[in-house]
Amino acid sequence: MECEWCGESNLTEMTNTVYWELPDGTRAIEIKETPAKSCLVCGMQYQTEEMIEELEDQLYLIDTSKIDKVISYESLMSQPRLLKRNYFKF
Numbered sequence: 469m470e471c472e473w474c475g476e477s478n479l480t481e482m483t484n485t486v487y488w489e490l491p492d493g494t495r496a497i498e499i500k501e502t503p504a505k506s507c508l509v510c511g512m513q514y515q516t517e518e519m520i521e522e523l524e525d526q527l528y529l530i531d532t533s534k535i536d537k538v539i540s541y542e543s544l545m546s547q548p549r550l551l552k553r554n555y556f557k558f
């Protein structure tokens with residue numbers, strides 16, 4: 469797999485803290501231990517498209533008013549979903 473920034477294939481798996489705006493735009497939350505890729509060449513740490521999509525899907529599907537300002541990725545992803553599928557994706 470190649471780095472999305474510099475194109476080198478020297479990525480390593482890691483976790484980091486990300487700040488994410490809720491889909492309704494009311495606030496941003498801090499998500500700890502989020503899976504990420506880290507590039508050993510350019511030093512960039514980032515989430516891949518798939519990871520971002522998964523995270524955004526989850527935020528759409530759960531009751532975000534019930535989650536804390538700071539949450540771990542694992543507990544965020546284990547929140548019960550309100551909808552059976554994502555109606556926001558066309």
Ligand SMILES: [Zn+2]
Nearest residue numbers: 471474507510
């Ligand atoms: Zn890179």
